[in-house]
């Protein structure tokens with residue numbers, strides 16, 4: 001992706017004259033979270049639905065509901081219309097398997113990058129480096145609201161803490177990603193979320209950072225933030241007891257197999273935490289080959305059926321069509337991932353129907 005030069009109005013003054021960082025930065029106003037929520041409000045019915053969806057996720061994490069939590073959907077959203085079509089398919093499947101699986105749709109609008117790259121619908125919705133974030137935040141909120149209206153719970157990764165205020169009333173489950181689980185800022189954010197939070201293990205495969213994150217997020221925190229109306233505030237959080245580890249493998253090596261799950265269970269128990277985990281079938285667990293996600297899922301199902309109660313969830317990266325494609329506006333295939341490769345809808349439907357059948 002080509003980096004765009006700042007427009008003249010955003011251009012920084014000559015560096016030699018700068019006396020503070022503000023002099024070096026361009027800026028573009030954004031709506032406040034309150035303004036966006038007013039523009040795209042949640043009805044009382046949808047608010048209650050989100051509350052019920054959160055409760056359903058927490059019941060699984062607490063062991064009050066024996067179903068498997070399944071966070072499934074695109075690696076990233078770049079085409080909200082295609083995502084709506086995906087959500088319609090998923091909502092039909094969700095009803096067919098609801099006796100054994102709770103399906104939650106990945107609506108990932110912020111992407112953490114290893115170095116640089118497209119950062120997601122919320123940041124660059126026109127996919128051209130113009131970074132029309134006001135539009136991107138609105139498109140993200142509108143899509144999440146439509147997904148909830150279809151009856152599906154929404155999952156996302158929260159990356160930039162300020163973005164949370166635009167979207168967090170819609171979320172039933174949240175990820176803190178492998179690149180941010182060790183960050184105090186993200187642990188503080190998690191401690192104030194009403195939704196359950198999954199902490200990914202680190203990109204090097206280390207699980208201790210996720211265990212530390214669970215402990216940090218369970219505590220109340222006070223940290224500076226912005227209120228819904230844009231006022232700087234000291235935020236007071238209550239602590240979040242509904243968090244868990246997500247095993248995603250590390251540095252190309254998987255960590256979903258029986259010995260890894262047993263080691264993670266022991267590490268959680270040693271820290272006096274309830275052993276509850278989700279396995280991400282993608283990322284290093286699939287060695288970044290989307291076709292291997294099924295292997296991981298089937299292994300996790302075998303572990304569950306063999307009595308491993310710590311395994312309460314799985315994650316799948318899935319799109320309308322399989323694979324991935326480079327981000328080239330004007331030359332793109334509809335419903336194909338522009339970040340990590342995904343399995344296609346037919347495979348997703350087959351795998352989740354099979355999973356429900358095996359658990360029956």
Ligand SMILES: O=C[C@H](O)[C@H](O)COP(=O)(O)O
Nearest residue numbers: 111112113114115117339340
């Ligand atoms: O889930 C998606 C990617 O694995 C993550 O955003 C990192 O992407 P990158 O390594 O392509 O930057």
Ligand SMILES: C=C(OP(=O)(O)O)C(=O)O
Nearest residue numbers: 075177178179200248283
């Ligand atoms: C970026 C993701 O995962 P991880 O943080 O495990 O790399 C993701 O699930 O989209």
